[in-house]
Amino acid sequence: MKKDRERIIRISRRTNLKWWQKILIKAIFVLVAFLMCGVISSLVSPGSFFDFYEYMFNGTFYNTKIFVNLLWQAGLLFVIAIALTPAFKMKFWNIGAEGQCLMGGLGALIGLKFIAPFVPNIIALCIEFLLAAIFACSWAVIPAIFKAYFNTNETLFTLMMNYIAMGIVAACVVAWSTSGSSVLGVVNNVNHEGWLPFVESFGNSYIFNILIIIGASIVIFLYLGFSQHGYELQVVGGSRNTAKYLGINVKSVIIRTMLLSGLICSVAGFLMVVGASHSINETLVNGRGFTAILVSWLGEFNVPTMAIYSFLVSFVSIGSSNAAAWIGYSSTVSNVLTGLFFLLIISSTFFVNFRVHIKLPKRKKNEETAISSKEGA
Amino acid sequence: MFVTYIRGVIRVMILFLFGSTGEIITEKSGHLNMGTPGIMCMGATGAVVGGVIYLKAIVDPTTANGFLAIIIPMLFCLLFAGLTGLLYCFLVNTLQCNQNVTGLTITTFGAGVFPFVSNMIGSDGLSILSSSFYIRIFPKAFCEANWFTQIFLSHGFLVYLAIIIAVVALLILKKTRVGLSLRAVGESPATADASGIDVSKYKYIATIIGSCISGLGGLYYLMVMNNGALEYNIESFGWLAVALVIFSLWNPGIAIAGSFVFALFYQLPKFISSSGAAAQIISLIPYFVTIVVLIVVSLFNKRETQPPASLGVNYFREDR
Known part of the structure; x- marks a missing residue:
């Protein structure tokens, strides 16, 4: 039977x-x-079926400013997904993008708060990015070193690093907030020292951020598809033994790839702080690190597909919260x-x-x- | 002061214990369920729905019957969590989807559903229902006899249920044929299949039972820890419960001790009444401890302390 x-x-x-x-x-x-x-x-x-779509489009395509905001949110998700992709191709399950971006943001904020007021703007931006890169890369490379040398489970290691990053940021915010309000206001609000330039005609728009994201994605696209490194990390992901027989140094590939992952995460953190909020709190990344994992996976590590998914997800997320606000x-x-x-x-x-x-x-x-x-x- | 601290620790510990016992059972079947935080949220959603249905039925919340006030939210909680577990297992086992991705999606989904549903249907009167959950199971005079009974015997029934479930899970896993088969499924499903074990059935049942136990954590969080008030912080507790699985080396017995240790650190800032930045740093200790355990486990490569060999890998019968 x-x-x-x-x-x-x-x-x-x-x-x-x-x-x-x-x-x-x-x-x-x-x-x-x-x-x-x-x-x-x-x-x-009941009865809100068509209204829902109307408000959904209004919240995302209504005018240039709203549409640029959608592009920026989608781009942010996209750049984090891009950051995760090299690691995923290597079968290194980095679910710590949340923490890596947050640490990048913290690095950028330290530059913004303590260095930017005293140096010319272009130098300030360079220092901010350097600090962001150091913070995010160190957050990414610690689990990688343990994975390379002791084969420590990276999934949970990176997950725990997320929460440690959140705790450190929360502690910093408490320490730096002046009035004991445990909220850090907008840094350098008056003269905008160390802020990324923004185009006035779009209001406080994110055009510059989006351009940086497009640049980063092209770099990763070329790195993965057309470079020796991209080939090596794919072999390591396929079979470590094959990689050894080919004469690839597996340990250095793991560490190098995670450094790259951290570097791109630092771009995301840098843009969120220096190009958008000019402040920080523990929910700065707001779950994008986790959503980006899904985008990267479902996009099958293919850069253009990931771009489409990031756009669709951001559209659903922003559009539906707008619709919810209007319908009530x-x-x-x-x-x-x-x-x-x-x-x-x-x-x-x-x-x-x-x-x-x-x-x-x-x-x-x-x-x-x-x-x-x-x-x- | 110390007695209050330990009582507070036990309060938090039980949430971790529910979550991690459920996750251990699921992981023993080879499913790395990253959806556990979401499943705990779904359990809490079920508790809200069940509670509100019961409150609507009796109209006046003050006339609530203690037994029904417990059993109806609990049944709904098990139903919601079990169905979410079923969804996870269907996607992963039948539709062969990636486990990490499916789990994370379920977490996103559950973390959205809980506030959404409870905002929609409201939560008035849940705090009255919640009082049934921490009725002490021993008489009052006995509970307050000395420090020992105050710490260990003055809790509601869910606390003891969590410990009983963990002990029973340990016994089943280590001492029975079902437990042996389940472990075989998690280690090597192809071998288990060849020896006549219905791999699919074991995976489904283990995942659903595990999800139900994790879901009880959501009920506990809502009714006991927050006295029926709506708080949406389950997700981070859920991730700690997942981490606790590693800490306890896939052993529900160690999970009891482990959840106590985690809760000890979690409540430490309150005990030493520190605030501000220092409190933030102290509350990070459980995460540091987990990382240290992860590293130590990987350094000493003993067979007993390793995760189930096929954890996170889907089993497709036709690939044999």
Whole structure:
């Protein structure tokens, strides 16, 4: 009986899918995810199905300023995903981007607060970036050293480093905030010493930040695809023994790749502090480090795909919290919808990688099914 | 003063214990469930939903029946957490999705659902229901007899339930055939399959039971630690519970001691009444300790202290 039941639905791996079929499957799931957003909205607040989409677009495409904000948020997510990708390709599960970005931000803030008022702006920016890089890279390289030499589990190591970074930032904020309010106000608010230049016509816009992000992504794209280093880290990810036989120094590749990961995270932290908030608190990164892991994974470590996913996720997240504000329910709906969006995209990977065979049992021809199943095996 | 401190430690410890016992059972089946913080959130959501349904049914919260006030939120909590575990297992085991990605998504999702649902349906009266949860199970005079009974015997039933679950889990894992099979599934599913164990069934059941236990942590957080008030800080507790699994070397018995140690450090700033930057630094000790344990475990490469060999790797039968 049981064997008969198993034969109705059978799953097998498939590798012969054409590129447009993959895109079609994923696009269908993205559309379903968008539809679900509206459905959930109308469940919470009946009759808000079409309003939801209207407010969603208003919150993201209404005017240049709002659209640039969307691009900036998407770009931030994208640059963190980019930072994680080299490590993931090496099969080093760095889930510490949250902490690495936060430490980068802390480094930049130290430059901003204590050095920028006394030096010319261009030197201040260089020092801020240098500090951000030192902080973020050291946060990334500590787990890498232990992974390289003692094979310490990096997933939990980097996770713990996130919380230590948050604690250190919280402690710094308490120590630096003057009135005991444990909130650090905007640093250098009057003369903007050490701030990244911003284009006045867009208000406080993020055009400059976005340009830096595009630059960083091109560098990583070339590094991964067309350099000796990119090749080496891929071999280390595939098989450490193969890497050894090829004469690759596995330990140095692990440490080098994590230094790069930290460096790109420091770009994110630097931009968040020097190019946007000009302040810091422990929730500066706000879970983007975790979301970026999903973006990098689901984008299959492919830079253009990651860009598309970052954009879609930011669109869902910003748009839905705007819609929630206008229709009148809790803005935490954006977390729910982002989670749902990812769940559906994850499910789509099944249909890309596997094929479902449905075969109704033939009761009389027992012998025939036995033969065909032998052939299948 | 010291007695109050230890009582506070036990209060926090139980949350860690629920989370990590559930995660240990899940990980023993080879599923690295990074969704545990989200599942704890879902458990808390279930508790809110169950509590509000019961409150709506009785209209006047002061007439709440102690038993029903406990059992209805608890059942909903188990239902929500179990369904989330089922979703995780379906995605990972049947749809062969990546475990890290699925787990993180479930955490994002759960951390969003809890505040969203509880904001939507409101939480008035939950604090009245929560009083049923910390009714002491021993008589009052006995509880306050001396320091020992004050520390160890003056808690609500969830505290003892957590410890009982951990001990039972330990016994099942180490002493029974089911436990042996479960460990085999986590170490090498292909071998377990060849010896006639239904790998899929074990993975599903272990993940769902593990999720239910973790979910009880959410109920505990809502009803006992916060007396029914809505606080949304479960996620960071959940990650500490995941870390505790490493600390306790995949052994629910050590998890009891480990959760006590974690809670000890967690409550330390309150005990020495430090505030400001120093308090922030002291509250980081559990994370440092976890890292030290991770390093020490990797230095001494003993077989008993290693994670299940196929942890985080999906088992696809046709790849054999």
